[in-house]
Amino acid sequence: MTEQVKKSMGGDKAAKDGDMPASCQGLDEATKKRVAERAAAAAVAGALGGSEKESSEGPDAAADVKITECTKDEFGYPIAKLEVVNSTDKKSDMNVQVSFNGPDGTRLAEGGTVVSALEPGQKAKEDAMGLKEISGKFTCKVGNVDRWESN
Numbered sequence: 001m002t003e004q005v006k007k008s009m010g011g012d013k014a015a016k017d018g019d020m021p022a023s024c025q026g027l028d029e030a031t032k033k034r035v036a037e038r039a040a041a042a043a044v045a046g047a048l049g050g051s052e053k054e055s056s057e058g059p060d061a062a063a064d065v066k067i068t069e070c071t072k073d074e075f076g077y078p079i080a081k082l083e084v085v086n087s088t089d090k091k092s093d094m095n096v097q098v099s100f101n102g103p104d105g106t107r108l109a110e111g112g113t114v115v116s117a118l119e120p121g122q123k124a125k126e127d128a129m130g131l132k133e134i135s136g137k138f139t140c141k142v143g144n145v146d147r148w149e150s151n
Contacts, residue, residue, distance in 0.1 A: 061147040063087075065096050068125075070140035078109055078130035080140035086118040091150040093117065097143035098128040108134045110143070117150045 069081035078100040086092050097112040109130035118124055128140075 061094060061145040062142055064094070064147075065142050065145055067098075067140050067142060070100075070138070072134070073129075076133040076135060078111070078132075078134055078138060078140070080111070080128040080142075082113070082126045082128055082142075083123060084115050084118065084126055085123045086120055086147075088147070089120050091117055091119050092147050093150050095144075095146040096126070096128060097145070098130075099141050099143050100130045100134060100138050101141060103137055103139075108132070108138055 064085045064087050066083045067080050068083050069079075071079050071081070073079055080098045080100070082096065082098075084094060084096065086094075094115045095112065096115065097110065099107050100109040100111070102108050109132035111128045111130040113126045113128045115124050115126055
């Protein structure tokens, strides 16, 4: 996890308010907070990817993730609405990565989400949010999905 995210999550006001990207200048506080939360979620998801706890047992984790909607929020950030199911027989955590691609297949943005403590057979509705504003048409594609047994 980056030092900036650690400080921000720890309550460091300067880390929360300072060094916001140029694209965040002029945004209201609620929107800035949402952008910061998305960045923190992406940092955590990235830190968890490739974990040694990753399970090699059971069904393919990517097969347990379905994109139910591919859209943008009111600010132009892409969102993949997901349905995630735990098809294993153990409580599991999952790190889901999604790419947002243009009509020619070019990756325009990427995002992800972490699903925690999903019981066997349980479904969850989650949003994977891109961290980059995009314009025009795009598609959402499930990328790497890591699953490991919950502690």
